Amino acid sequence: MTIPKTSAVIGSGTMGPGIAALLARYGSTVRLNDISEEALTRAETACSGASAVLDQLQIPTVPGGSVSYELDLTAALDGADFVIEAVPETIELKKSVLAQIEAAVATDVVIATNTSGIPITDMAASMAHPERFIGMHWSNPPHLIPMIEVIRGDQTSTEVETALVEIVRAFGYEAVVEKEIPGFIENRVLYAIMRECLSLLEQGVATQEDLDTCVKWGIGYKLAVIGPMRLLDMAGLDIYTSVSSYLNPDLSKESGISPLVRELTEQNRLGMKTEDGMYPYGEGDVAAKRADILRGLVTVRKALSEIKPV
Ligand SMILES: NC(=O)c1ccc[n+]([C@@H]2O[C@H](COP(=O)([O-])OP(=O)(O)OC[C@H]3O[C@@H](n4cnc5c(N)ncnc54)[C@H](O)[C@@H]3O)[C@@H](O)[C@H]2O)c1
Numbered sequence: 249m250t251i252p253k254t255s256a257v258i259g260s261g262t263m264g265p266g267i268a269a270l271l272a273r274y275g276s277t278v279r280l281n282d283i284s285e286e287a288l289t290r291a292e293t294a295c296s297g298a299s300a301v302l303d304q305l306q307i308p309t310v311p312g313g314s315v316s317y318e319l320d321l322t323a324a325l326d327g328a329d330f331v332i333e334a335v336p337e338t339i340e341l342k343k344s345v346l347a348q349i350e351a352a353v354a355t356d357v358v359i360a361t362n363t364s365g366i367p368i369t370d371m372a373a374s375m376a377h378p379e380r381f382i383g384m385h386w387s388n389p390p391h392l393i394p395m396i397e398v399i400r401g402d403q404t405s406t407e408v409e410t411a412l413v414e415i416v417r418a419f420g421y422e423a424v425v426e427k428e429i430p431g432f433i434e435n436r437v438l439y440a441i442m443r444e445c446l447s448l449l450e451q452g453v454a455t456q457e458d459l460d461t462c463v464k465w466g467i468g469y470k471l472a473v474i475g476p477m478r479l480l481d482m483a484g485l486d487i488y489t490s491v492s493s494y495l496n497p498d499l500s501k502e503s504g505i506s507p508l509v510r511e512l513t514e515q516n517r518l519g520m521k522t523e524d525g526m527y528p529y530g531e532g533d534v535a536a537k538r539a540d541i542l543r544g545l546v547t548v549r550k551a552l553s554e555i556k557p558v
């Protein structure tokens with residue numbers, strides 16, 4: 249299966265609209281569903297914005313694609329060849345939505361979940377046809393970040409995995425999770441980085457600004473061109489052995505929530521969504537930062553697409 253003729257995206261919050269816009273760009277007829285009419289209204293603006301970004305990336309429009317906004321789940325799923333679930337990250341809700349989806353589609357329709365890290369096998373436990381269920385973990389913003397993790401559950405069929413990899417390759421890069429583990433690959437690496445950064449901040453080793461500068465212009469810049477495994481070869485495994493022998497025992501072993509994040513969350517200082525978090529945001533700052541982030545991601549994506557993979 250390359251790009252499915254008819255797709256349904258269930259959940260139209262942060263992730264759903266960008267996913268829908270990308271599938272439509274590649275020619276799929278997409279129905280975007282949500283329980284909230286307000287979310288669907290916002291989604292129209294979000295999809296237009298995502299489509300404009302795809303224009304900036306000069307992603308060609310495959311004829312026939314579209315996004316429609318459907319409050320009724322059954323109508324959204326009617327005739328769908330492919331379904332992506334993108335509702336909030338609680339397994340109980342996801343299981344409930346998956347049951348509703350299964351009741352409305354043919355038994356061979358591939359159902360993918362955009363979960364950030366809940367084991368696929370656990371989610372599939374209550375499904376009638378778990379063989380057609382698979383993890384498809386997009387990264388935010390989904391229409392810009394071309395890497396998508398593909399995660400089998402214990403009962404996911406090989407055919408479904410192959411079909412999903414083919415879909416991802418039509419517009420991006422797949423990273424196949426060979427052994428199911430919470431957080432898969434991307435978020436385990438990201439959360440290890442976040443844990444260490446938060447630990448350094450809490451210890452007073454660095455400020456937010458210097459942490460961001462160090463990671464962006466030191467590690468992030470380098471890792472955008474050289475993956476960590478290639479970097480090991482470039483640095484030399486002997487260097488890694490020497491440094492990790494004293495450094496690994498000293499890295500953060502925080503197994504709970506960062507005390508600083510817990511404190512900020514309890515104060516409802518959640519970040520851009522509350523205009524205060526790791527950084528304060530004045531009037532208009534959030535919209536400006538989001539625009540700067542999009543511009544930066546487009547510029548870097550264009551540059552990366554012009555270099556020979558290392
Ligand atoms: N936000 C991210 O950075 C990100 C990145 C990758 C993956 N994810 C994962 O994607 C999923 C969605 O995340 P999000 O950030 O878009 O969440 P979100 O809270 O922004 O959006 C979820 C949407 O689902 C809707 N919804 C709730 N119950 C529903 C139902 N029964 N049927 C239909 N819609 C329903 C909500 O109204 C909301 O609009 C989660 O599993 C999350 O972990 C999030």
Ligand SMILES: Cc1ncc(CO)c(C(=O)O)c1O
Binds near residue numbers: 363386387388435
């Ligand atoms: C902090 C954080 N947590 C989860 C995800 C995706 O599952 C992201 C992301 O996609 O950027 C993230 O930043």
